[in-house]
Amino acid sequence: MQDLTLVMAQLDPLVGDIPGNADRAIEAVREARIEHGADIVVFPELFLSGYPPEDLLLRPSMETRLREARSRMAAKMSRDVLVIIGYPGRREGLSYNLAGLLYNGEWIGEYAKQALPNYQVFDERRYFATGERSLVVEHKGAKLGILICEDLWYGEPVRLARDDGADILITLNASPYHLDKPSERLSLLEARAAEVSLPLVYVNTIGGQDELVFDGGSACVDAEGQPRVVAPYWQAGLMPVQFVREAGRWVPQEGEIEPLEEPEESLYCALVSGVRDYVNKSGFQGVVLGLSGGIDSALTLAIAVDALGPQRVHAVMMPYRYTADMSQEDAAEQARLLGVHYEVLPIEPMVDAFMTALADTFAGTERDTTEENLQSRCRGVLLMAISNKKGLMVLTTGNKSEMAVGYATLYGDMAGGFNALKDVYKSWVYRLARWRNTQSLAVPERVIARPPSAELAPDQKDTDSLPDYDALDAILVRYIEGDMSAEAIIEAGFEREDVYQVVKLVDRNEYKRRQAPVGVRVTPRGFGRDRRYPIVNAWQPGE
Structure with missing residues (x-):
């Protein structure tokens, strides 16, 4: 009975670190050969x-660096293993998104x-030319049809590989996460495999890169899509x-199914993965x-601790005269629960100093949001x-509803380097805090239960000037994610x-x-790469 062991290398490369990524690949192949007998x-x-x-x-040196890395891989990679790996490359004056096949030093x-995505966070047509043919390579009796990410979503390259004789499809992927994406992806794999009656191997990357985050979930489905x-x-x-x-077909055996x-x-x-990376x-x-x-x-504090450990997290309470006693008590309690470095720095002397300096300028005006800001x-x-002095990055804490x-x-509260909650609606902030507390207590219950307030004015509540967050988020999802007009939302x-x-x-x-700082993208329409609206415009939102 013929058998074949394929190993999916679900790893986290570092953008721009071509020598380091090559070393990671060399070590992964060595380990896959020793631990799993990889073919x-x-x-x-x-x-x-x-x-x-x-x-x-x-960059002009990109191709040179890639050539050097590929040469070193050819010299050092374990023998008798077919390595299939993704990289960009310039060929006959054009740049392509490539999958290269390395075997026994060659x-x-x-x-x-073939299919270059140019929507949402993708802009591959800015960089790459379109491939024009399929590739099917025989290895140890198996005919392998090679695909890259969007080829699978588009579909036609899958059929071309089947028509060219492939009996196993292999697709290399960097598929960014958003909520519900894992189930969407698995459904697609099942449908594509069943459509062409071939087993399909899907290898995804993992980890965070700027605002994108990748969840892994590499998978193999059989010819029926199971x-x-x-x-x-x-x-x-x-x-x-x-x-x-078996019976003239390559059949994947059942293994671990997450x-x-x-x-x-x-x-x-x-969110934890995005902050950590x-x-x-x-x-x-x-x-x-x-x-x-x-x-x-x-919630941001809990995410930071889970991402980095408490010893790398510094929390600062900065009370003013409008800060409630319960806020100070709850902040201190959470810092104690999570074991982070915590200090209290009152801002009243600073605010008073600024107001004194501005007294003549503000004479004759009424108090408004200027003083709150x-x-x-x-x-x-x-x-x-603190960031400058201690080499710590400032995590901002605003959610998507507020940013919207x-x-x-x-x-002020937008000053910082990264925002874990930038793409998380307020209603989801509460859901996540409650879920996190099912793992272990991380957010004091009173913080979850009390009405939200910026505490920049006496007895202030967010709902004083906004709809309640369930209604607000429902409107925002329709307007931002769905591009619905105001009148359609009203209807x-x-x-x-x-x-x-x-x-x-x-x-x-x-x-x-x-x-605003960059932050983890977790919806299909995050602020940033996804949604690019002109700042100055005269568009009317009605119809």
């Missing part, structure tokens, strides 16, 4: 450059990606797939954040000073006054979002 090892899309390399692809083939192996989510590693030749996570767990893990890959010692006693900073900006100054409607202060059952208030705030605050 084939498959790496993710653009593994050697890291994904996405963006305008690094325009590069024996290259496949150029999952046979599904690798863990949010965990790097080597996952073997055993194929056996179940789909619940939405809250999946989303929380995405952004901080670590950027070389920061740790993070500092303002801990207000509110739900957003409380000044409190936030004093806090931002303190956090940035501009309830955030430029150079869906929402109050006209609320809808027009919200959409006008969203449109008016694009200038703020352009100056």
Whole structure:
């Protein structure tokens, strides 16, 4: 009986670290050969450059560095293993997204990606030319059809590989996560495999890169579309797939099948992974954040501790005269629960000093949001000073609902390097905090239960000037994710006054979002790469 061992290398490359990524590949193949007896090892899309390399692809030395890395791999890679790995490459004057095949010291083939995505966070047509043919390579009796990511979603390259004689399909991927993406992806694999009656191996990358995060979940489905192996989510590693030749067909054997996570767990893990990789890959010692006693900073603190460990997290309470006693008590309690470094820095002397300096300038004016913003900006100054002095990155704590409607202060609570909750709606902040507490107590219950408030004015509540967050988020999802007009949202059952208030705030605050820190993208339409609206425009939101 013929058999074949394929190992899915679900690993986390570092963008731009071409020599380091080559070393990671060499070591992974060595381990796959020793531990699993691998005949084939498959790496993710653009593994050697890291994904996405963006305008690094325009650097003249990119091709030289890739050539050197591929030469070293040919010399050092374990023998008698077919290695399939992704990298960019310039061929006959054009750049392509490639999958290269290395065997016994020789590069024996290259496949150029045929379907280039140019939507949401993808802009591959900016960099790559389109591949024009399929590639089917025989190895140890198996005819392998090579594909890259969007080829699978588009579909036609799958059929071409089948028509060219493939009996196992292998696809290299860098598929970014968003909520519900793992189930969408698995459904696609099942449908494509069943459509062409061939087993399909799907190798995905893992880890965070700027605002993108990758969940892994590499998988193999059989010719009927049934999952046979599904690798863990949010965990790097080597996952073997055993194929056996039966009745003239290669049949994947059943192995470990990781179940789909619940939405809250999946989303929380995405945020932890995004924070961990952004901080670590950027070389920061740790993070500092303002801990207000509110739900957003409380959830951010829990994420930071789970990502980095408590010894690398510095929390600062910065009370003012409007800060409630319960806020200070809850912040101190959470810091104690999670074991982070915690200190209290009152901002009243700073605010008073600014107000004294501005007294003549402000003479004859009424108190308004200027004074509220000044409190936030004093806090931002303190956090940035700690960041500079201690080499800690400032984590900001605003959620997507607030960022959408501009309830955030430029150079105040928006000052920082990264925002874990940037793409998390407020209603999901509560869901995540409750889920996290099912694992172990991390957010004091009173923080979850009390009405949200910025505490920048006496007895202030968020709902004083906004719809309640369930209604607000429902409107925002339709306007931001669904591109629905104001009138269409009203027809869906929402109050006209609320809808027009919200959409006008969203449109008016694009200038703020352009100056916000990057953050983990976890929805299909995050602020940043996904949604690119002009700051200055005269568009009317009605129809």
